[in-house]
Amino acid sequence: MHELIVSPFLDHHLILRPGNSAGLKVPEHRYVELRDAAESGSPVPDWLCRPALRQWGVELNGQSASTALLVRGRPPYEYGRASYEVNMACNWECPHCYLGLKEDAGMEWEDREKVLHILRDAGVLWLQITGGEPTIDRQFPAVYSLAYDLGMMIEVLTNGSRLHNPLLLRLLTERRPYRLTLSLYGATEESYDRLTQRRGAWKAFRRGVDAALDAGLPVELSVIVTRDNEHEIDAMYELARVFGVRTREYNNMTPTYFGSGETLSTQALTRGNQRGVFTGCDAGHTSLHVDPLGMASICKVARDKQIPLLAEGLAGLAKLGGIADKALLRQGGCSGCQLSEQCSTCMPLAQRYRQADAPLGSYCQHSPKEVTTP
Structure with missing residues (x-):
């Protein structure tokens, strides 16, 4: 190795x-x-x-x-980063999840293997493995091992519920990720189980995070703040301090990636639109996203136009740059806004909000009277 x-x-x-x-x-x-x-x-x-x-x-x-x-050799493209959604299934049922209905769908191993080789050949060095909950996928160990062996630096996004499993823990200690990001949904059993809508979720999380920390894995916490747990914000950060790990906060609830708005009711009242000014991103040019069926898109949000990697292979990725340039253009109700340079929401995400008939204040920091349209 x-x-x-x-x-x-x-x-x-x-x-x-x-x-x-x-x-x-x-x-x-x-x-x-x-x-x-x-x-x-x-x-x-x-x-x-x-x-x-x-x-x-x-x-x-x-x-x-x-x-x-x-x-690693010189790639024909410069896709240095990618996220790979190995599944959409999850053992939790969080109402804020942008995946909406989480169906258990994915490719057979031969196709997953092909996708990982395409990502390697495209130049992907930093790979984020996500889901759904990736660790419940029966092929997660094989996907993770191959990505590691192909020379990718791996981050895993997980709820931590299965990290106490000896086989999984052995995999992650022998082939270490550079980051293991666990979602934190509360600081008490009552709030955690209520948000995830699964009895025993808190205990599973605690077993998992304790096992990962005992193994010396590079754990970070994503502090998820919603209407259900915002009363425990300070307690969640105190828990992270006790664990001795770094944190990132996720508090802007978005529509599902296909534009339904049932997730928006989970927005924390104490956390509004706190995004910084959107100044552009590398989506589609140096980073990309791959869904469970091998469809490549510029990012997790903008999936309107996807490239079927299994059919088009490495060459298909040449289309993503053009897709990204069009997707990021101001359009629809935003095309005439005179304050767009101060906007905090990228165009693909703004489209999801509009599809969901979301209140303007949930994705635009300006009041309606300040926004002009053609």
Whole structure:
């Protein structure tokens, strides 16, 4: 199993340690030197041995570059990041979930394997594995293992309910993710079980997070704030402090990705539209999303136009840039807004809000009288 990943990443060349978010940036000629050393089976160069020991505690002196290093080739595209939704099924039934009706659908292993190779060949170095709840998918271990072995740095988004499973825990400790992001839905059993609509959810989460922390996995918490648990905001952050982990807060409830609005009633009253000004993003150009059926889109939200990867393969991804450019243009009720440069909502998400007949205040920081339309 490789110790380090050596890879082009957009305009850079990186050396990364699986399971560790810190990396090294090297000039192109060093990348070429490591590639040639791996191809010839030469020892790892001295200039890498010293920083590898200092940065990650990895002893490479005397090791063959062909075994210690996984050197990735130059991709035809620059899709450095991707999210892969392995399923839409979940063992919780959270009313705020943007997936809406969570159907258990996915590809057979051969097709998943093909999709992962396409993502690798497209240049994807940072892969987010999500769902639904990815760890309940019967092929999650195989998907995770192959992505790791192909030289991807992996983040898993999970509710944590199955992390106490010995086989799953062994997989994640032997092939470490660089980040394991667990959703936190409350600070007490009562509120947690109520929001997830599953009795025993809190106990499953606590078993999972305790097992992950005991194993030394890189856990972070996504603090989910809704109308049901906003009274426990401080307690949730205190829990994260006790765990000793970093946090991110998710508090803007959005319509489902297909534009229904039943999720909007879960918006926390104490947390309004707190998004920063939208200044553009890399969706469709250097990042992409893949759904459980192998359909590629520019992101998780904008799925109106998708590329069937199994049919079109790597070449199909060339279309995403054009799709992204059109999707991000101001259109519909937003096309004439004179304050669009201050807007906090991207156009694909604004379209979902409009499809859901959402109140303007839920996605636009300006009152109706301040918004002009053609």
